[in-house]
Amino acid sequence: MTTTNCCLTRKDFAVLEVMLERRRAFADPIVHMLERKLSSSDVVPVDSIDPDIVTLNSRAVFCIDAGPAETRTLVQDEVHGPVGSSLSVATRRGLCVLGMARGQTASIEYPDGRRESIRIKAVLYQPEAARRALGQKHQADQRRPHGLTLVYSAEACIRPLGETAGMLQTEDDDPGPSAA
Structure with a gap:
């Protein structure tokens, strides 16, 4: 694998380190590629990764050679995703x-x-970027006033359910014979 620069979150870097140790024990041919990836990567905190970078559980669109575009979710274990939608x-x-x-x-x-x-x-979806967006939305929601907002005012003659309405009388209104 030849690559210019790649950027990994600390979490993804740790996953690759564990994977490397396990693969070394079995002399897996992918060990050399793992070592190169780990040694040539910039490692950043999870909350500061650029949203256009593929991380674990990201959904990305990519092309292989001159082939058609493929959309896959990058997963740690292929067992966790539907067939054909994930890339381990x-x-x-x-x-x-x-x-x-x-x-x-x-x-x-x-x-x-x-x-x-x-x-x-x-990069259609990146969990770290989605988490940041959710946190920003939560902070914005907390800045809104917590008081009640009147959205509808009912007329005074409408009473709450179960309450009986009394006689509505104005100054110029004669109560009629039943008042006598």
């Missing part, structure tokens, strides 16, 4: 996509010498 970070493509930004291109080299190029077209 344990695969070469998934590992390559992790940490890439919209518009960025990277190349993957396979053990047989074959190469493919991956270009990120869009």
Whole structure:
């Protein structure tokens, strides 16, 4: 895998470190790619990652070589997503996509010498950005006044349910014979 710069959250970096230790124990061929990803990545706090960067559980649109655009959710384990809608970070493509930004291109080299190029077209959803947006909305909601707002005023002759209405009388109104 050749890549310019990639940016990982501390959480995603930790996931890759654990994955590397487990894969080393079995002499997995993806170990070299994991080591390169970890050594060449910029690591940032979760709350400051750019929303156009692919993180775990992000939904991204990408192209492989000159092929059609594909939309996938990058997952830690493929078992957690519906078939065809997820891309596991344990695969070469998934590992390559992790940490890439919209518009960025990277190349993957396979053990047989074959190469493919991956270009990120869009990041449709990123959990970190969604969490920040929700937090900002919550802060904005807290800045609003907590008092009651009158949205409708009923006429005075309408009484609450269960209350009996009395006789409505004005100054010039004669109460009639029943008042005598």
